[in-house]
Amino acid sequence: MVLAKHLKQRRPVTRELQARGLRMTAQRKVIAEVLQKAGKHLDAPEVLRRARQQLPGLHLATVYRALESLKKLGIIDELDLMHFRGTGHYYEARTDKDHMHFTCQRCGSVLEIQTPLFEKLKAQIEGRHGLSIRVARLELGGICGTCAAKKEKPERISA
Amino acid sequence: MVLAKHLKQRRPVTRELQARGLRMTAQRKVIAEVLQKAGKHLDAPEVLRRARQQLPGLHLATVYRALESLKKLGIIDELDLMHFRGTGHYYEARTDKDHMHFTCQRCGSVLEIQTPLFEKLKAQIEGRHGLSIRVARLELGGICGTCAAKKEKPERISA
DNA sequence: TTCTAGTTGCGAATAACTCGCAACTTGATT
DNA sequence: AATCAAGTTGCGAGTTATTCGCAACTAGAA
Ligand SMILES: [Mn+2]
Ligand SMILES: [Mn+2]
Ligand SMILES: [Zn+2]
Ligand SMILES: [Zn+2]
Numbered sequence: 242m243v244l245a246k247h248l249k250q251r252r253p254v255t256r257e258l259q260a261r262g263l264r265m266t267a268q269r270k271v272i273a274e275v276l277q278k279a280g281k282h283l284d285a286p287e288v289l290r291r292a293r294q295q296l297p298g299l300h301l302a303t304v305y306r307a308l309e310s311l312k313k314l315g316i317i318d319e320l321d322l323m324h325f326r327g328t329g330h331y332y333e334a335r336t337d338k339d340h341m342h343f344t345c346q347r348c349g350s351v352l353e354i355q356t357p358l359f360e361k362l363k364a365q366i367e368g369r370h371g372l373s374i375r376v377a378r379l380e381l382g383g384i385c386g387t388c389a390a391k392k393e394k395p396e397r398i399s400a
Numbered sequence: 401m402v403l404a405k406h407l408k409q410r411r412p413v414t415r416e417l418q419a420r421g422l423r424m425t426a427q428r429k430v431i432a433e434v435l436q437k438a439g440k441h442l443d444a445p446e447v448l449r450r451a452r453q454q455l456p457g458l459h460l461a462t463v464y465r466a467l468e469s470l471k472k473l474g475i476i477d478e479l480d481l482m483h484f485r486g487t488g489h490y491y492e493a494r495t496d497k498d499h500m501h502f503t504c505q506r507c508g509s510v511l512e513i514q515t516p517l518f519e520k521l522k523a524q525i526e527g528r529h530g531l532s533i534r535v536a537r538l539e540l541g542g543i544c545g546t547c548a549a550k551k552e553k554p555e556r557i558s559a
Numbered sequence: 560t561t562c563t564a565g566t567t568g569c570g571a572a573t574a575a576c577t578c579g580c581a582a583c584t585t586g587a588t589t
Numbered sequence: 590a591a592t593c594a595a596g597t598t599g600c601g602a603g604t605t606a607t608t609c610g611c612a613a614c615t616a617g618a619a
Contacts, residue, residue: 319483321480323535324478328489330487341525343525343529343531343533345531346534346535352529352531354525354529356521356524356525356528358517358520358521358524359521361517362515362517362518362521362538363540365515365517366500366502366513366515366540369515370502370511370513370545371545371548372502372504372511372542372543372544372545372548373542373543373548374502374540374541374542375505375541375542375543376482376505376539376540376541376542377538377539377540377541378480378537378538378539378540378541379536379537379538379539380535380536380537380538380539381522381525381533381535381536381537382533382534382535382536382537383531383532383533383534383535384531384532384534385531386529386530386531389530389531389532
């Protein structure tokens with residue numbers, strides 16, 4: 242019988258934690274699962290809302306603390322999606338190949354993009370500069386195809 | 401006689417502003433110059449500090465408003481630099497070819513990187529997905545060569 | 560010069576996190 | 590199973606980062 246894919250990573254997570262002297266708590270487990278099931282792009286308050294279905298007493302401060310450790314462990318990644326709404330950040334579970342994010346600055350839609358060129362680029366940088374990359378975030382902003390088709394006049398900038 | 405390079409862009413800035421119904425004010429001009437001269441990575445309070453040498457009465461709120469318009473005009477770019485210190489943002493004047501930023505998560509040093517592969521990647525994405533890119537931000541985090549050489553044990557994660 | 564829409568300085572208000580600490584777990588050890 | 594040091598959490602109170610409302614003040618078109 243096949244495990245649900247969001248469960249696959251649980252063991253490694255625990256090991257990674259232990260290797261660093263950290264503990265696998267119910268909170269961290271639930272928060273990691275929330276992100277793995279969501280598939281994508283939740284901000285901290287939304288993570289809290291969802292995790293509270295399992296842990297009613299969960300506090301926002303704990304969410305931030307968990308996001309921080311999961312980030313450092315490379316379990317999740319942080320995004321800002323061009324800060325299309327507000328100045329906060331979003332989180333998503335990391336997948337095997339990492340992908341890029343394009344945010345349409347007119348309609349706010351987010352497109353996830355993959356290409357081997359990205360891996361190639363990272364490898365090239367590591368080689369040339371003698372450094373090792375643990376996180377790679379490529380965020381793009383612009384006008385999506387749909388919005389471009391609507392051929393509206395250039396929007397006015399507020400303030 | 402050659403113009404200082406931070407002055408080169410001034411005319412286009414004014415035009416871009418006017419094209420959008422915006423005005424070239426002393427504040428915006430000074431703030432843009434501060435970023436062009438700084439070369440890189442100032443946060444809002446630091447922009448304020450520097451701009452105040454020219455405009456003593458300048459207010460932080462105005463700095464944020466100016467950063468917002470300059471960003472929308474494509475004059476400056478916003479960065480997270482892996483949020484190595486705090487959750488705020490950094491700003492830098494945009495240059496002709498855009499570059500990537502690598503932040504060492506051990507020592508905090510920031511490395512600016514360029515490669516034609518980045519332009520190629522952007523072009524490929526625009527072509528494949530029928531969208532137009534106005535901002536491209538590639539932020540990397542990891543361990544720099546210098547830190548790797550020091551061969552320390554994997555740092556403990558706080559909290 | 561005039562006039563109007565865009566801007567700014569202020570201070571107050573939010574939004575987005577972060578901390579201090581006592582109470583509570585985790586998981587290693589006996 | 591019981592013990593216990595070290596790691597964590599819930600709270601509430603900070604702090605930092607950014608945004609707003611509004612009256613006074615320009616920029617720049619006419
Ligand atoms: Mn994604
Ligand atoms: Mn950000
Ligand atoms: Zn769109
Ligand atoms: Zn370093």
